[in-house]
Amino acid sequence: MAINPIKTKVAYLGPPSSYTHQVVYTLRASGLLNSPYNVSCTYRQQAALGTFDSNDTILEPQNSIHDIFSAVQSSSVTYGVVPFENSTNGSVVYTLDLLIDLEHQSTSIKVCGEAYMDVHHCLLGHIGRTHHIHGDPTSSSDGSRTPTIDVPHPNPARAQPLKDLRHIKRIYSHPQAFGQCEAFLSTYLKGIERQEVSSTSKAAEVVAADQSRSTAAISSKLAAEIHGLSLLAEGIEDSEDNTTRFLILCNPDERVHSSSTDYSFNRQLSSPMSYKSLVAFKVNHQSSGALAKALAVFGDHGVNLTSINSRPSREHPWHYVFLIEFEGKREADGSGKVNAALEALIGPTQGQWKFLGSWVDKMSKASKASTTPS
Numbered sequence: 408m409a410i411n412p413i414k415t416k417v418a419y420l421g422p423p424s425s426y427t428h429q430v431v432y433t434l435r436a437s438g439l440l441n442s443p444y445n446v447s448c449t450y451r452q453q454a455a456l457g458t459f460d461s462n463d464t465i466l467e468p469q470n471s472i473h474d475i476f477s478a479v480q481s482s483s484v485t486y487g488v489v490p491f492e493n494s495t496n497g498s499v500v501y502t503l504d505l506l507i508d509l510e511h512q513s514t515s516i517k518v519c520g521e522a523y524m525d526v527h528h529c530l531l532g533h534i535g536r537t538h539h540i541h542g543d544p545t546s547s548s549d550g551s552r553t554p555t556i557d558v559p560h561p562n563p564a565r566a567q568p569l570k571d572l573r574h575i576k577r578i579y580s581h582p583q584a585f586g587q588c589e590a591f592l593s594t595y596l597k598g599i600e601r602q603e604v605s606s607t608s609k610a611a612e613v614v615a616a617d618q619s620r621s622t623a624a625i626s627s628k629l630a631a632e633i634h635g636l637s638l639l640a641e642g643i644e645d646s647e648d649n650t651t652r653f654l655i656l657c658n659p660d661e662r663v664h665s666s667s668t669d670y671s672f673n674r675q676l677s678s679p680m681s682y683k684s685l686v687a688f689k690v691n692h693q694s695s696g697a698l699a700k701a702l703a704v705f706g707d708h709g710v711n712l713t714s715i716n717s718r719p720s721r722e723h724p725w726h727y728v729f730l731i732e733f734e735g736k737r738e739a740d741g742s743g744k745v746n747a748a749l750e751a752l753i754g755p756t757q758g759q760w761k762f763l764g765s766w767v768d769k770m771s772k773a774s775k776a777s778t779t780p781s
């Protein structure tokens with residue numbers, strides 16, 4: 408009798424073809440062959456990094472980053488994949504706020520992995536029906552942008568439209584994607600209304616359903632294939648090396664494994680590994696030097712900080728919660744410099760800190776070397 412394997416459920420930002428969806432594919436060992444979509448090499452290239460096993464994995468689209476957190480917290484999925492920061496546009500503040508969790512809705516969630524993905528945006532839409540193009544469809548602009556006081560020397564757009572854009576009246580996308588394509592938008596679609604939606608794939612879905620055919624989406628090439636849209640422009644991101652870092656969330660309370668580094672997507676890695684960890688804390692804003700004292704704790708214990716973010720505390724105006732990322736790993740047995748630093752953090756934060764997990768650092772030389780095929 409065949410035994411049904413227990414499937415690992417992974418939540419991502421839906422609908423299919425969002426970048427978080429594509430990241431899940433990069434995390435699957437061979438899942439692309441079972442994909443419900445007949446997709447191009449986009450997935451195949453990404454599968455080289457694969458670690459989630461397709462036969463054991465069910466992918467669960469969610470409507471928002473908040474819903475991904477809820478699914479992980481309630482253990483209706485094993486993992487959730489969320490965007491954390493982008494090399495062009497910076498932090499994804501929704502994710503930061505949900506990690507900080509001021510409303511105590513995701514108390515059990517920990518970060519247990521990370522993934523980096525090159526993000527190349529396209530402008531997707533319908534080809535204009537009524538316009539006859541005379542000459543070059545890009546002739547309305549030479550690709551340069553108008554200098555302003557704030558941006559006296561704007562970078563030129565990297566890409567030119569492939570099709571006429573004069574019928575486009577509104578553009579849909581995720582706010583992060585708008586922020587990553589400023590040069591193209593202000594060169595070729597200046598003044599056109601922008602409508603934020605929950606994901607880049609949602610934008611493609613909305614535009615595909617638009618009867619007026621006068622809207623466009625900033626989304627991926629894969630989304631064009633899946634939603635049957637035309638490529639109006641390709642590679643419209645401001646920076647060629649536009650990369651987004653995603654975090655993999657889990658709820659360790661529900662897992663048999665106690666160590667934060669036992670997860671399947673880390674299993675292929677051999678020692679020695681580099682790790683990163685994340686902690687959120689508040690300090691007493693009335694006490695001078697409180698933040699400096701909290702940060703000094705890490706240096707005092709030989710722990711290297713790698714990123715600092717702050718978000719409004721929502722308790723008092725101009726009071727903040729700090730999210731600190733650092734090298735190293737919290738040991739389950741309480742030993743080591745990270746544990747000692749966290750212990751010492753109790754003083755300057757008056758115990759108001761929350762540990763958010765340790766995971767294998769995918770950018771470190773050690774981690775990269777051990778994942779490179781020989």
Ligand SMILES: O=C(O)C(=O)C[C@]1(C(=O)O)C=C[C@@H](O)C=C1
Pocket residue numbers: 420424425426427428490491493499526581583584605606607608651
């Ligand atoms: O909308 C998507 O496709 C997402 O996966 C979200 C997201 C983000 O929020 O950063 C992911 C990668 C890109 O940076 C743009 C959008």
